[in-house]
Amino acid sequence: MxxxxxxxxxxxxxxxxxxxxxxxxxxxxxxLEVERVDSAADGISGPLVVGRVLSFTDEPQKNGKVIRWCSVDVGEDEPRGIVCGAHNFAVDDLIIAVLPGAVLPGPFPISARKTYGHLSDGMICSSRELGIGEDHDGILVLEPGTAKPGDDALDVLGLRDAVLDIxxxxxxxxxxxxxxxxxxxxxxxAVPFHDLAVTLPADSTGGYPVTVADPAACDQFSVRAVTGLDPSCPTPDFITHRLRAAGMRSISLTVDVTNYVMLETGQPLHAYDRASLRGPLGVRRAQPGEKLTTLDGTARLLDADDLVITDDRGPIGLAGVMGGAETEISALTEQILLEAAHFDPAVISRAVRRHRLPSEAAKRFERGVDPAMAAVALQRCVDLLTEYGGATAQAAGTVVGSGPEPVLIALPATRSAELAGLPIPAEAVHARLEQVGCAVHDSGSGLFSVTPPSWRPDLTDPADLVEEVVRLEGYDKIPSELPHPPAGRGWTAEQRLRRAVSRALAAAGYTEVINYPFVSPAIHDIFGLPKDDPRRRAVRLANPISDAEPEMRTSLLPGLLGNLSRNVGRGSRDLAIFEMGLVYLPAPSAERAPRPGVEHRPSEHELAAIASTVPVQPRHVATVLAGDLARAGWWGGAEQAGWADAIESARVVARAARAELEVRKAEIAPWHPGRCAELLLAGMVIGTAGELHPRVVAALGLPPRTCAMELDLDAVAPPAPAQAPTLSSFPPVLLDLALVVPAEVPAADVLAAVREGSGELLESVRLFDVYADADRLGEGLKSLAFALRFRAPDRTLTVDEATAARDRAVATARSRVGAQLRA
Known part of the structure; x- marks a missing residue:
């Protein structure tokens, strides 16, 4: 603001x-948060004056442009000659002239200079050049009689007035x-405040007919009519200057007045061209299929939740957001119907987001406007239109609804002092609440009965009133005392592991989600879990929050796939998400937990029996990928997420824990039997990754080829502090190795054999190509190509040494998996 x-x-x-x-x-x-205190004159220095155009000559130029050589009276003995490229002025018009030696915002210094064959002794300014608007199509022309040549333009334009940006x-x-x-x-x-003083009409009946079909969404709707407006009347300078300072541009007298009154009172108003209305106004919800063309020229399909203003034709405005084009004020409008209403903030907020249509009116309705200000704002608007537009006000208006009922809040007189830690006596509490605008009744028993003012819908609880008292007393008076933290040892190893994994997955492009740990029993059938699968044995809640989800999760995937399904339903199909959380497995003990009485402390035996029934709660981490990892563009086609990316997410977790995973083929529900892998650590299966089964994808309405990974994070030992390896300054030897193996041999087995056979000189090995061709390699064979990097820590490695290490790798792979060196 x-x-x-x-x-x-x-x-x-x-x-x-x-x-x-x-x-x-x-x-x-x-x-309040005051972001800036400035004025439009801050970037201007030197002579900036009002001038009068005495004469001008249009001179065509070789480049096709026509310039004007102007004689301008700037209040000096002799007129000044100024070259101007604009043509939106006439002889005797008042303009703004900046003279040599001045500096305009930019900074843009002005000097006399020769141009187009003339010595231009200054410049005639547009709004943009003065920094007070964006209009650069022509120069700024003042209304006749507003000033005389030589007057200080900063004072005439009101640019010296400081503006608070809040x-x-x-x-x-x-x-x-x-x-x-x-x-x-x-x-x-602590100075007096003066509210608006207007004379309201005594009669609020007999005006323009209005019906409100949804009083919950619109509890007050008021209209006033004016006739005989002169459309040619200009907007007064003080309104134009203030609108410009507030960041609004001047449009026409009627629109400017409604904007001016909105900024002054906080009550949004809307003006209808009364001659274009067809029958009574109505306020109702939109009907299916209805459309509305708003003032911005966009045809919008309305939603059943939209609140609309109607006449006999149908919707003519989106309530509280923007009016319709059919009843827009034009340059010929003489009869006007003014509207001021009080709408439910939630209804307006949803409409703004649904149609992506923010407006100054909606910004105020979303935060709550003063329902008592509607009549005042209308009368203020009518007064300005009659004074400056020659209009005649209709004696009676229309008011439908009385607005929300005031609330009564009980506030103990000592509550403010107790919460703030300040000595605030009851008299100060009473005075501060009255400063806010509250009506305060002191019962004499230490309890205030407080009625908040109509313009403060946010005051609903005693804590809200305490906040008002404390902020007026001064936040700076609240004592600042830091509690003494107990001595600690920093993060545990488990905490460091969780944070490392979370950061690693986020850096890899995954977004973290958090779900409730409750699931439906039906998910086990959707996942296709066998009847004896231990994941079916879930802990059932005796008093679930929802009867549809009475079980505790045994896997993180139901929640993650639910997140994916909701996002897909809202148009987001390319997703990579992860969750880290506990799963709940029934305790090995099949006994029910004892329920000790309250007459004495439970015995150690009873506590042990209770503990033995507590579910086992390992911490898992899971990822879900769907859609494209990289979108298509001029750089190439899209890259769809696949089972290999799900496995790579598990490796990201393992690298964060400084562990090495082993991957092998598997068939586990709910994954695709041919695109599923077990994740092993030290020979123990700790997770699964791959592409989900098509039946699961179809049942949950997920994108095709959705992939997922889940592993037991507790089974991964927290990373111990490790010393960084010594970096060798000697150059590496890079060799490639292509091995032909049967198609059913996992690449991981071949990689392990190569790594083992290469010995200590091997620094790294990477699989970079998989090739299969029955004509070249033979039926049922594939070629795996590895990039090997050898390096010695204490010397320059010879090619012979690296080649010998590679040969040992080939021999090991031959003995382990039957690999043959590809010719």
Whole structure:
């Protein structure tokens, strides 16, 4: 929220001599985040004056451009000659001229210079060149009579006024208005606040007909009508200047007035071209198939949850978000119907996100507006249109609904002091709550009955009131005392392992998720688990949160696949996610846990019996991949996630634990029988990885070829502190080795034989190619190509030594797996 200080000063008696920076500091003390205090004049120095165009000559140039050689009166004895490329002005128009020696925002120094055959003694400015707008199609032309030649343009344009740029948190929606900021300034500086003074009409019946079909979503809807507006009337300069300072551009008198009143009161308003309306206004939910073209020109398909404004044709506006194009105010509009309403914040918030259509009005409705301000804002808008647009106000308006009922909160007088640790007497609590705008009744028994003001829908509980009291007393007064932490030994080995694994998977492109540990028994059948599979033996809860999920998980995959299914349903099909958490396996003891009485402490025997029935809770880590790991583009085709990527995620976990996994082919549900691998550590199976079975993928509605991995993290020993290996300064010897083996021989077995046979000189070995060709290799054979790196720590290794090591690797592979060196 950007608010000029002069506008705030109209509603609060600021102390004499108070600077804009000091006002910003005062607002910070009461909890507002003032991001910046600036003015449009900060980047401008030197002579910037109002000028009058005395005459000009259009001069075509060789490049096809037509420039104007202008004679401009800038309040000096002689006019100045200035070259200008714009054509949106006429003789006697008032313009803004910057003279030699001045500096515009950029910085852009101005000097007299020869151009297009003339000596241009200055420059005629556009809004963008002055840093007050984005309009660069033409120069800035002032309204006649607003100034005279030679006047200081900074004062004429109101650029010297300091502007506060404030980041308003969602719970402080009332501060999205000058009225709300002025109230906060009054509380911060202990000076009087002056609310808007308007005369409301005595009659609220007989106006334009309105029906509200959903009072829960719209508990108040008000309209006022004005007629006889002169569309040619310009927007007053003070409104234009303030809108510009607040970050809005001037459009037309009617639109500018509604925006101005919204910024002033915090109540969004909408203006309809009354001549374009067809019948009474209505407020209801959208019906299936209805469409609406909003003011931005976009045709939108409405959702049944959308709240819309209608007439006899159907929807003419998306309530609280944006109006429709059919009833838009035009340059010929003379009859106007003004709307001010109070909508349910959640309804507006959902509509904004559903249609991706943020607006200034929606920003305020989402945070809650003051329902008591609707009539005031309408009257303020009517007054401005009648004063500056020559309009005539309809005597009666229409008000449907009375708004939300006020709440009553009981607050102990000592609660604020107890929670803040400050000596805040009951009198100070009473005074601070009244500063906020609350109605406070003191029963005399140490309990306040507090009714929050209508503009503070966020005040619903005693803690909210305590926060208001403490922030006005001053957050800086709260004592800062750090607790004394107990001595510790840092992270345990298990904690270091979990953090290392989590960081490694995140670095590999996986996103961590956290799921509830509850599952449905039906998941075992969907996974196709055999009847005697131990994963079917799940702990059943006596009082589950949901009857649909009464069991504790024995695997992390149900939750992860549920995450994948939800994301796919929302349009995200390329995913890589992981979870680290406990699984719950029934205790070996089949006995039920004893239930000792409360008359005495349980005995050691009873405690041991209870402990023996507690489920075994190993910590697992699991990953799920679906869709493309790399998308298609000019660089090539897409790379789909496959079973090898699932196995690689297990290796990522193993590397983080400084362990070496062994991989071998397996057939385990719910994985594809031909694309599944067991993960072994020191000969013990600790997990499984691969592509899920097509039946499981189809049953859960997952993308084709979905892959997954799960392993027992507790079975991986926490990494012990290790000394980094000594780096050799001697060059390596790089050799390639291609071995032909039967197709059924796992590549991991061949790799292990090569590594063992190469001996201590082998630094690394990598499988880089798998080749099969019946004509060249023979039926049922495949070729595995390995890249070997040999290096000695104390000398330069000879090729003969490396070749001998490679030959030993070939011999070992031949004896172990029947490998033959490929010719």
């Amino acid at each position: 950007r608010a000029p200080v002069s506008w705030i000063a109209e509603h609060v008696d600021l102390p004499a001599g108070l600077t804009a920076r000091e006002l910003g500091d005062a607002l910070v003390r009461v909890g 980041a308003v948190t969602p719970d402080r929606g009332y501060c999205l208005s000058v009225r709300g900021l002025a109230r906060e300034a009054g509380a911060a500086l």
